[in-house]
Amino acid sequence: MGPAPDANAPLAPSLALAATIGCALVVHAGLLAGGVPFAGDLGLTWEPMGRVVGTAWREGLPLWTGRLGGGIPLLAHPALAVAWPPNLLFAALDAPRALALLVLVHTLAAATGCFVLCRRMGGSTEGAWLAGTIAAAAGPAVSATAFPNLAFPLAVLPWALVAHTDPGDRDGTRGGRIARGCGAAAAWWALLVLGEPVVLVAALVGSAGLALAAARPRRALGQAAVFAALGTLAAAPVLVPRLVYLAASVRAAGFVREGMLAWSCHPLAALGLLAPGIEGLLPAGRLWPVQGRPLFAGLYVGPAVIALAASGALARGRRPLALAATAALLAGIALGRWGPLGLLPPDLPGAAALRFPIKALVPAVVPLAVLAGLGLAGGAGDRIRRAGLLAGLALLAVAAAAGAGPAGAAAALRGAVPAGLVLLLWWRRPARHTLLVASLLAADLLVASRSLAPVVPPGAFDEPVPACRALEAAGAAGDRIWVDTTRAGAAPPPVAPASPADALRAMRARLAGYTALDCGYSLMPHRDTEAVAPLGIAAFRALAETAPPREQAMLLGAAGVRWAVTFRDLDTRWWEPVARLAVDRSLTQRVYRNRLALPRVRWATRALPAADDDALRRTVARAAADLFAGSVILTGASASAASPEEDPVDAPRAAVVPVEDRPARLVVSVDAPAAGWLVVADALAPGWRVRVDGRPAAIREALRGLRAVAVPAGRHEVVFSYRPLRSAR
Numbered sequence: 001m002g003p004a005p006d007a008n009a010p011l012a013p014s015l016a017l018a019a020t021i022g023c024a025l026v027v028h029a030g031l032l033a034g035g036v037p038f039a040g041d042l043g044l045t046w047e048p049m050g051r052v053v054g055t056a057w058r059e060g061l062p063l064w065t066g067r068l069g070g071g072i073p074l075l076a077h078p079a080l081a082v083a084w085p086p087n088l089l090f091a092a093l094d095a096p097r098a099l100a101l102l103v104l105v106h107t108l109a110a111a112t113g114c115f116v117l118c119r120r121m122g123g124s125t126e127g128a129w130l131a132g133t134i135a136a137a138a139g140p141a142v143s144a145t146a147f148p149n150l151a152f153p154l155a156v157l158p159w160a161l162v163a164h165t166d167p168g169d170r171d172g173t174r175g176g177r178i179a180r181g182c183g184a185a186a187a188w189w190a191l192l193v194l195g196e197p198v199v200l201v202a203a204l205v206g207s208a209g210l211a212l213a214a215a216r217p218r219r220a221l222g223q224a225a226v227f228a229a230l231g232t233l234a235a236a237p238v239l240v241p242r243l244v245y246l247a248a249s250v251r252a253a254g255f256v257r258e259g260m261l262a263w264s265c266h267p268l269a270a271l272g273l274l275a276p277g278i279e280g281l282l283p284a285g286r287l288w289p290v291q292g293r294p295l296f297a298g299l300y301v302g303p304a305v306i307a308l309a310a311s312g313a314l315a316r317g318r319r320p321l322a323l324a325a326t327a328a329l330l331a332g333i334a335l336g337r338w339g340p341l342g343l344l345p346p347d348l349p350g351a352a353a354l355r356f357p358i359k360a361l362v363p364a365v366v367p368l369a370v371l372a373g374l375g376l377a378g379g380a381g382d383r384i385r386r387a388g389l390l391a392g393l394a395l396l397a398v399a400a401a402a403g404a405g406p407a408g409a410a411a412a413l414r415g416a417v418p419a420g421l422v423l424l425l426w427w428r429r430p431a432r433h434t435l436l437v438a439s440l441l442a443a444d445l446l447v448a449s450r451s452l453a454p455v456v457p458p459g460a461f462d463e464p465v466p467a468c469r470a471l472e473a474a475g476a477a478g479d480r481i482w483v484d485t486t487r488a489g490a491a492p493p494p495v496a497p498a499s500p501a502d503a504l505r506a507m508r509a510r511l512a513g514y515t516a517l518d519c520g521y522s523l524m525p526h527r528d529t530e531a532v533a534p535l536g537i538a539a540f541r542a543l544a545e546t547a548p549p550r551e552q553a554m555l556l557g558a559a560g561v562r563w564a565v566t567f568r569d570l571d572t573r574w575w576e577p578v579a580r581l582a583v584d585r586s587l588t589q590r591v592y593r594n595r596l597a598l599p600r601v602r603w604a605t606r607a608l609p610a611a612d613d614d615a616l617r618r619t620v621a622r623a624a625a626d627l628f629a630g631s632v633i634l635t636g637a638s639a640s641a642a643s644p645e646e647d648p649v650d651a652p653r654a655a656v657v658p659v660e661d662r663p664a665r666l667v668v669s670v671d672a673p674a675a676g677w678l679v680v681a682d683a684l685a686p687g688w689r690v691r692v693d694g695r696p697a698a699i700r701e702a703l704r705g706l707r708a709v710a711v712p713a714g715r716h717e718v719v720f721s722y723r724p725l726r727s728a729r
Contacts, residue, residue, distance in 0.1 A: 011125040011126055011129065011435065012125065013119070013125050013128075015125075016115070016125035016126065016128055016129040017112070017115060017128075017129075017132075019129050019133075019442075020111050020112060020115045020128070020129050020132030020133060020136075021108060021111065021112065021132075023111070023129075023132070023133040023136060023137060023442055023446060024107050024108050024110075024111040024112075024132070024133070024136035024137075025104070025108075026446055027107065027136050027137050027142060027446065027449055027450075027453070028103060028104055028107060028145075028453060030453070030454070030455035031100045031103060031104055031455060032104075033455075034457075034458060035100070035455025035456060035457065035458070036096035036097060036099060036100045036455055036456060036457075036458055036460070036461070037099055037100060037103050037145060037146070037453060037454075037455055038454070038455070038456050038460070038461075038500065038503075038504045039145075039146040039297065039453060039454055039500075040143075040146025040147055040297075041146060041147050041148070041149075041513075041529070042099060042145075042146050042147075042148070043456075043461075043504055043507070043508075043513075044507060044508075044512050044513025044514060044515060045513050045514055045529055046095075046099060046148055047095045047096055047099060047461060047518070048095075048513065048514035048515060048516075048517035048518050049068075049080060049514060049517070050090045050095035050098055050099060051090070051094075051095045051517065051518060052065050052067055052068075052074075052517060053074060053080060053082050053087065053090045053091075054090035054091045054092075054093075054095060054098070056074055056082070056663065057082075057088060057090065057091035058091050059662075059663075061075070062074040062075060062082045063075050063663065063664040063722055063723070063724060064663045064664040064722045065663050066522060066663055066682055067517055067522045067523070068514065068517070068522070068523055068526050069523065069524060069525055069526040069528065069533050069534075069537050069541075069683060070524050070525070070537055070559065070681065070682045070683035070705065070706065071663075071682045071683035071685065072532070072533065072534075072683065072685075073241070073245055073685065073687065073722075073724060075238060075241065075724055076238070076241040076242045076244075076245040076687070076724045077242075077245075077530075077532060078195045078242055078246060078530075078532060079149045079195065079530045079532065081149070081152065081193055081194045081195060083193050083238050084152065084190070084193050084194055086102055086105060086106075086152075087102070089101055089102060095461070096458060096460075096461045097458065099148075100455075102148065102152070103145050103148075103151065103453075105155075106145075106148075106151050106152050106154070106155035107136050107141075107145065107151075107155070108136075109155035109156070109159070110135045110136060110141065110154050110155040110157075110158060110366075111132040111133065111135045111136040112132060113135070113155065113156075113157070113158030113159045113162065113366075114128075114131040114132045114134070114135035114158045114366060114369045114370055114373075115128045115129065115131060115132035116128075116158070116159075116162050117131070117158045117161055117162045117165070117366075117370050118131040118132075118369075118370045118373035118374065120162055120165045121165060121319055121320070121370065121374060122317075122374070123370070123373045123374045123376075123377060124373075124376065124377040124434065126376060126377070126434045126435050126438045127372075127373035127374060127375075127376040127377050127434075127438070128373055129373075129438055129442070130308075130369075130372060130373050130376055130438040130441060130442060131369040131370050131372060131373030132369070133441075133442040133445060133446075134301070134305060134365065134368065134369035134372055134373075134441075134445065135158065135365055135366060135369045137442070137445035137446050137448075137449045138300070138301050138305075138365045138368075138369070138445060138449075139272065139273070139276070139296065139297075139298035139299040139300040139301060139448065139449065139452065140296060140298075140299055140301075140361040140362045140364070140365050141154065141362065141365045142297070142298065142449045142452040142453050143295075143296035143297045143298055143299070143362075143452055143453075144296070144362045145453050146297065146453070147359075149194070149195075149196050149530075150196060150199070150359060150362045151362075152194050152196075153190075153191055153194040153195075153196045153199040153200075153363075154199060154362055154363060154365070154366070156187055156190045156191055156194065156199075157191070157199055157202055157203055157206075157363055157366050158366050158370070159183070159187050160184065160187035160188065160190075160191060160203045160206075160207060161203070161206050161207060161210060161323075161366070162183070163180050163181075163183040163184035163187055163207075163227070164184060164206075164207040164210045164211060164220075164224055164227075165210055165319065181223070181226070181227055181230075184207075184224070184227035184228075184231070185227045185228075185230035185231040185234065186231065187203070187231065188203075188227060188228050188230070188231025188232065188235075189231040189232075189234045189235045190231075191203055191231075192231060192232060192235040192238070192239060193235050193238050195242070196359075197353035197354065198330070198333065198353075198354060198359050198360045198362075198363060199362075199363045201329075201330075201333070201354075201360075201363075202326055202330055202360075202363035202364070202366070202367075203363075204228075205325070205326045205329055206322065206323065206326040206366075206367065207224050207228075208221070208224065209319075209321075209322025209323070209325055209326060210319055210322050210323075211223070211224045212318070212322065213317070213318035213319040213321065213322045237725070240725065241686075241687065241724030241725055244686050244687075245685065245686050245687070245724070246532070247686075248534055248535060248685060248686050249531075249532045249533060249534055249535060250528060250531045250532060250533050250534075250535060250538045251352055251531055251532060252535065253535060254352055255352050255355060255531075257337075259355070260351060260352060260354070260355050261336045261337040261341060261342065261357060262288075262355075262356060263288065263294075263295040263336070263356040263357065263358045263359075264334075264335060264336020264337040264338055264339075264341075264342075264357045264358060265334040265335055265336060265338070265357065265358040265361065266286070266287040266288075266338055267335070267338060268282055268286075268287060269282065269287045269288075269294070269299070269358075270299070272298065272299035272300060273299050273300065273301045273302075273306065274300075274301075274302065274303050274306070274412075274415050275300070275408075275411040275412045275414065275415035275416075276298060276300035276411055276414055276415060276448040277298060277300070277411050278408050278411040278412065278415075279294055279299055280294055281407050281408045281411065282408070295356060295358055295359075296358065296361075297451075297452040297453075298448070298449065298452045299361065300415070300445075300448045300449075301365075301368065301445075302415060302418060302419065302441065302444055302445065302448075303415060303416075303419040304418060304419045304422040304423075304437075304441055304444075305368070305372045305441060305445075306368070306372075307375075307419075308371070308372040308373075308375035308376055308441075309324075309327070309368050309371035309372040309375055310371075310375070311375035312370075312371035312372060312373065312374035312375030312376075313371050313375075315374050315375070320371060320374055323367035323370055323371055324367065324371060326364075326367045327364050327367040327368050327371070330360040330361070330363055330364035330367075331360070331361075331364055333354060333357050333360035334357050334358050334359075334360040334361045334364070335357065336357030336358065337357075339357075341354065341357055355531075376434050376437065376438060377434065414448075418440060418441065418444040421440060422437055422440060422441070425437055425440075454500040455500065456500050456501045456504050457501060460501050460504050460505070461504075461518065463505060463508070465508050465509060465511070465515060465518070465519055466509055466581045466583070466589070467509070467511055467565050467579075467581060467589055467591060468511075468516070468518075468519035468520075468521070470578060470579035470581060470591045471519070471521065471563055471565075471578075471591060472519075473579075474563075474578045474579070474591070474593065476521070476562065476563050477520065478520055478521065478522070479521060479522070479562045479563055480521070480522045480523070480524045480559070480560045480561045480562060480563070480600070481516055481521045481522070481523065481524075481561065481562070481563040481564065481565060482523075482524065482525070482556055482561045482563070482564045482565070483511045483516060483523060483526075483527075483564075483565050483566075484545075484564060484565065484566035484567070484568070485527045485545075486545050488568050489566040489567055489568045490567065491510045491567045491583065491587055491589070492587075493507070494506035494507065494510075494584070506583075506584070509583050509589075510583060510589075511565055513527075513529070514526070516565075521563075524556075524559055524560065524561050524681075525537060525540060525541035525544060525545070525559070526541075528541075533683075534683050534684065534685045534705055535705075536636075536683070536684055536701060536704045536705025536706075537683045537704075537705035538705075539613065539704040539705060540555070540559065540703055540704045540705040540706070543555060543613060543616065543617070543703075543704065544556050544559070547617070547620070548621070549570065549571035549573075549574060550571070550573070550574055550625060551617070551620045551621055552574075553571075553574035553575060553594055553595065553596045553625075554574075554596050554620055554623075554625060554627060554628060555620065555703065556594060556596075556597075557594050557595075557596035557597040557598050557628065558598055558628040558681065558703060558706075559681045559703070559706065560597065560598065560599065560600035560681040561594055561597060562593060562594050562597040563578075563591065563592065563593055563594065564590075564591070564592045564594065565589065565590070565591055565592075566589070566590050566592070567583075567587060567588070567589055567590065568590070569590065570590070570592050573595075574594070574595050574596055574625070575592035575593065575594060575595065576592060576593040576594075576595055577590065577591075577592055578591040578592055578593050579591040596625060596626070596628075598628055598629065598681075600680065600681045600682070601656060601658050601666070601668055601678070601679070601680050601681075602656060602678075602679050602681075603653060603654040603656045603670070603672070603676055603677070603678060603679070604628075604630060604631050604632040604676060604677040604678075604679050604708070605630050605631070605652075605653070605674070605676045605677075606630060606631045606632070606643060606676075606677075607631070607632050607633070607634050607641065607642040607643050607677050607700075607708070608631055608632070608633045608634070608642055609633075609634055609639035609640070609642035610633050610634070610635045610639055611635075611636070611639045612635075613704070616633060616635055616703070616704070619633055620633070630653075632677050632679045632702050632703075632708050633702060633703055634700050634701065634702055634708065635701050635702065635703060635704050636701045636704070637701070638700035638701040638702070638708075641698075641700055641710070652673040652674055653673075654670055654671060654672035654673065654674075654676060654711075655669075655670070655671040655672075656668060656669075656670055656678065657669045657670075663722075664721065664722040664723075665719070665720070665721050665722070666680065666682075666719070666720040666721075667717065667718070667719050667720075668680075668717070668718045668719075668720075669715075669716075669717060669718075670711050670715070670716045670717075670718055671714075671715045671716075672711060672712070672713050672714065672715075672716070673713060674713050675710070675711065675712045675713050676710075676711060677700075677708050677709065677710055677711065678708065678709050678711050678718055679702060679706070679707070679708045680706065680707045680708070680709075680720065681706050681707075682706065682707055682720075683705055683706070683707075684699060684701055684702075684705055684706060684707045686724075687722050687723055687724045687725075688707070688720060688721070688722050689720070689721055689722075689723075690707075690709050690718065690719065690720050690721075691718070691719045691721075692709065692711060692712075692716055692717075692718050693716050693717055694717075697709050697710070697718075698710075699720075707720070
């Protein structure tokens with residue numbers, strides 16, 4: 001007989017990698033079973049926008065869509081990342097299945113990236129397996145799958161750090177240096193295209209720290225700068241129009257302090273890192289004073305993982321310290337109002353990029369996971385690990401007494417059990433139990449994360465929406481609708497749905513988020529969840545939604561809004577009732593037709609000036625209800641081009657016929673007996689140009705955010721076209 005197998009032999013690298021992939025797949029077993037994700041922004045924002053992006057890709061280059069708020073850019077949009085190659089899946093598959101596959105692919109990329117990074121930094125195979133499992137199953141990482149703008153760049157972050165671990169340490173082969181350089185440049189390109197600022201901060205600090213920890217720090221820093229420059233140059237076709245567009249968007253106006261620091265991680269909420277779900281049991285008004293609810297479904301990592309990470313940070317060499325510094329910086333950002341960010345002025349340049357500070361916990365998972373993997377093999381020693389675990393258990397006792405009641409005590413006990421087991425294993429001869437400890441911690445995370453990424457059946461997004469059926473029956477196919485999100489007109493969220501499918505059904509019945517896009521309608525104005533609408537459209541929305549009933553119908557009608565869906569009664573002099581729908585037992589949804597609605601493309605014989613919002617309100621309030629049937633109001637700097645002396649009643653009308661109407665191009669044939677104005681109720685944004693009979697003309701600002709152009713008498717062809725790179729010229 002041969003020798004008995006060694007129970008303490010390390011895992012083979014291939015087996016450890018397979019275990020990492022297996023654990024990542026277990027986290028999203030519901031997707032493998034055919035379900036589709038829906039939590040957070042996935043179901044109400046990304047799924048509808050995925051359909052829009054997919055359609056745009058199938059029709060050509062996705063530059064612009066008119067489906068949201070009178071129009072938004074696609075390529076230049078900082079959150080949609082349409083240039084990210086995996087997002088081409090939206091063109092090949094229906095949006096729910098594309099999202100399911102994207103979540104799986106990016107989770108696997110994050111897990112395998114942390115596995116490789118841990119191995120590259122000298123971690124054991126067991127440690128690399130643990131690092132990869134943490135990256136896939138830690139509470140912030142799983143919760144982030146509800147927000148693709150966080151989950152997708154998280155998948156790139158560890159690979160960006162991998163590309164910066166070797167430069168300067170050893171020369172290696174020429175081919176190896178070229179491969180690392182290309183990999184680093186590609187990672188920077190990906191992070192810039194994906195565009196999440198807090199992940200970019202993590203990559204910048206982490207790569208700089210690893211370069212400084214190299215054997216030749218100056219050379220390594222120089223190489224890192226070159227890699228970043230090459231990635232930035234490759235991303236320029238996306239970055240340039242994005243930056244120019246953002247300068248004309250809501251973000252350019254900045255945020256008030258309360259808005260910027262909303263969803264800061266309260267120190268008590270951070271106890272959720274130690275006890276699963278306890279942050280949701282503590283007083284919401286105290287922890288989340290702005291929103292009143294947590295952003296993430298869970299934060300749990302576990303005391304043992306944090307103790308391992310502390311041990312790994314103090315391991316030999318400077319590279320673990322670089323990762324520790326990155327994790328500490330991100331933790332400081334996550335504290336928001338209760339940390340260093342709370343001391344900064346809200347108008348500090350670039351501060352708005354860190355809106356919703358708790359998001360920083362997502363990229364912090366990467367350095368935490370790798371450090372924990374390094375700490376499993378020894379790190380700074382057994383005393384540090386045992387001390388860290390004892391501190392974690394003490395904090396769990398604090399969590400149990402933090403006012404969360406019996407449920408909080410149960411959550412604290414749930415976090416204490418695996419930590420106590422690991423402490424027992426470490427008390428004597430811990431080196432003999434690394435595989436057992438890694439298995440225990442992996443199982444702990446997999447169990448804790450099983451409810452953080454719920455799924456619904458594949459057909460859930462195809463179920464009919466009552467309001468959309470009512471609109472279709474009234475003949476509203478493809479029209480613009482206004483979903484009332486004002487305090488008086490919005491519905492409260494559903495109360496304790498029985499299942500994820502019921503939760504999705506209830507939110508879609510309320511037309512929450514961008515649900516109306518799924519039904520083929522356009523939203524105008526819309527709730528700008530990413531705060532990237534053109535400033536003019538945001539101003540128009542504020543004017544329309546706060547105007548008196550008659551003026552509200554006038555303004556919305558001038559923007560081409562033919563229908564309204566609301567949970568309040570509207571004035572039937574201006575809004576024709578179409579349907580009343582019982583959404584819940586105590587909620588009745590109303591559907592109305594706007595009696596003052598006008599075509600999206602129309603003719604105006606007179607232009608009235610309004611230099612500011614007060615002047616615009618006064619002009620609309622004093623005019624007849626049919627003001628916009630023959631007039632347009634030019635606002636802002638365009639007010640000086642107005643011609644109020646024309647009489648819209650007696651002036652002859654023009655024939656206006658759209659002959660080509662595509663998202664990024666509109667061609668209109670005009671036959672005008674007299675000079676006037678062609679009004680297009682679409683968003684005015686950088687990149688749009690107009691030509692009249694082939695000659696450049698000026699686009700004027702109408703109603704704060706729409707477009708108008710002066711057209712002389714006679715027959716003319718007016719061409720509006722959008723090219724995002726024009727905005728940089």
